[in-house]
Amino acid sequence: MSATESIVRIQDLIAGWRPLGYQRLSSGTELYACMPDEEQDVWLHVVFAGMDKARLEQLEKGLGCRLPGLLRSFYRSCGGMSLFGGAFVFAGHHPFGFAAGERALQPLGLVEVNHAIDMFGWRRRDAVVFAVNGWDGSVHVAGMGDTPNEVVRCDRVTGRVIERHADVFACVEARLYRLDSLAMK
Secondary structure (H helix, E strand, O other): OOHHHHHHHHHHHHHHOHHHOEEEOOOOOEEEEEEEOOOOEEEEEEEEEOOOHHHHHHHHHHHOOOOOHHHHHHHHHEEEEEEHHHOEEEOEOOOOOOOOHHHHOOOOEHHHHHHHHHOOOOOOOOOEEEEEEOOOOOEEEEOOOOOOOOEEEEOOOOOOEEEEEOOHHHHHHHHHHHHHHHHOO
C-alpha cells in the first residue's frame, strides 16, 4: 500500500470518530470522541495541528539530527496525537514550561522521549523515536529500518525489533486500525 493510500485510510478512520463528539480548538488541535464527565468533558482522541518549518527545525535542533523525510512530512500535517486514551501516543513539539487554558494541552515531547530512550543505549544517533504504545511501552522508530523510510517497533529497553512497517504512514494506519478494531469489540 502506498503512503497516499495510508493517508486516506487514516483520514477516513479519524473522520469516523466525529459523530462521537468533535471540537477544534483555536490552536488547531482537534478533539474526538467526547466522554462527558461530571466536572468536564473528557476526550478519547487528541490530534495536534501540524508544524511549520520553524517548529520542525526546533525539534531537529533539540534532537541533534534531521528528521527522516517521511516523518518530517507527517509532522507538517499532524504535530502529534494521543489516541485511545493514550494507548498510542505520537510525540511532537512540547514547549518548555506550562501553559493555561487551551495551550495547556500539548503533545508528548519528541525530544524528551528520545533522550529517555538514550539511557538504554540502543538508539542510533540519526534514528528518531516518534511514538509510544501505552499498553506495552514499545516504541516506533524512524531511521533504524532496512530502508530509509522503514519504521520499526522496538522493545523500549532492549531495542529488539518487534514489528516493521514500510513507512510512518503505514505504521500509523496499522496501529490506528488495530486499536480501533479492539475498541469496537
